[in-house]
Amino acid sequence: MIKEHVKASSSVWWVSILKKYLMGLTGLGLALFVLLHMLGNLFIFAGDKAYNLYMHQMVNMEASSIIQVGLLSAFLLHIILAFILSVKNYFSRLKKYARAASGWKATAWYQKGLIAQGAVILVFVILHLITFKFGVHYKINYGNEEIRDLFRLVVEAFQNPITVVWYIVALLVLFIHLFHGLSSSFQSLGLNHPRFNKSIKGISLVYAVLVTVGYISLPLYVFLFMQEGAG
């Protein structure tokens, strides 16, 4: 019996279900991060001091490097697994249908291009890091010490309407990705219950809307209500 069990569970590392577990887990972790990041962004509405001090605290807290390594690992793992699964899925259906399924049996458009959505989000994250994390280090002094003036950089960056539009488009893509991804993660992890099945999709939608609206509010607020140098 034990021998049979070992035989049955051998070489399971490549089983898609396991990859989907990891996709789900990393996805949920990243979804939690985007919520926390969005909440942190809202300090912009409290003015430059609150925003800069919050960001300074975040970057310099003790666990900062551990969190960053964890985030990067989760992000890379999510991308690599998505790529591996997409290649496998492509080869599982080499021959396409002449007509796509329609009506009740059709697959929703936003569920078809998850890898493309992921690619947009990846490009967005890279550009976002270049602009802000590795962007100009302006300094500002609030009495005790000189810290980074990220507020000034944010205000400068979102004076450009092209940047604002690009952020809105990328964040809408994130919204679609989150909406499907969140409920899908629960399904992949096998977390379902007749009592909660219906609400999981609803919660995913509310979560995705909140995160997206929260994010979009920043570039829009800066572009519409803050002139460069006014902060």
Add this chain to the structure above:
Amino acid sequence: MRLKLNIWRQKKDEKKGCFESYEIANLSPDMSFLELLDQLNEQLVQQKKTPVAFDHDCREGICGSCSLVINGNPHGPHKGSAACQLHLRSFKDQEEIWVEPFRATAFPVIQDLIVNREALDRIIQVGGYVSVNTGSAPEAHSTPVEKAKADEAFSNAACIGCGACVAVCKNASASLFVAAKLSHLALLPQGQAERKNRTLKMVKQMEREGFGSCTNTGACSRACPKEISIHSIARMNREYFKSLLS
């Protein structure tokens, strides 16, 4: 009524095929879709042409033989029914209809609209059964089963193994099929003895057969003639994790 059919024709043992168009008249709206193909074949035989090969058996939606993709929809446009339960009244007069076989790397085309679905049989062969000597039928009440579990097991046991879930899935995943078979036995007392190994073996075999992974779109559940819920796939994922750890 009159219809224009574009049917996938592929000769036996050939890897390539193409659509061929056929006009067919004097049709009754009450004919089933398979009767339409029967009529077309009679017409083709009279013209000394090769009839269209298609799978069929019970013609009442319980055997899982029919494997047609009609205008992109496995088993046609209606929910909860097989292609054999589709009638011509579902189409407009003079309508152009595209008929294709189920498409998946794991389902190679044998001829025309017939595909080889032995991959599903092989998944069952590795463990989709209860290997106990049952003897004669036992007294129904000798093994008590909770009503809710019995109902859920029955919903999953309704799977006729047609493969429409694979056909409609954008990844050609057999997750709903395997999940239904696993759920059916995992929910019943008789299935407990081999529960873990069954899960591990069937999932592994599904992978070996070259089916894609599940993106949780739910299209499988909507195309399923027995309307098996996508929640069974979550159960399979959970069962697999539990089986690995135990």
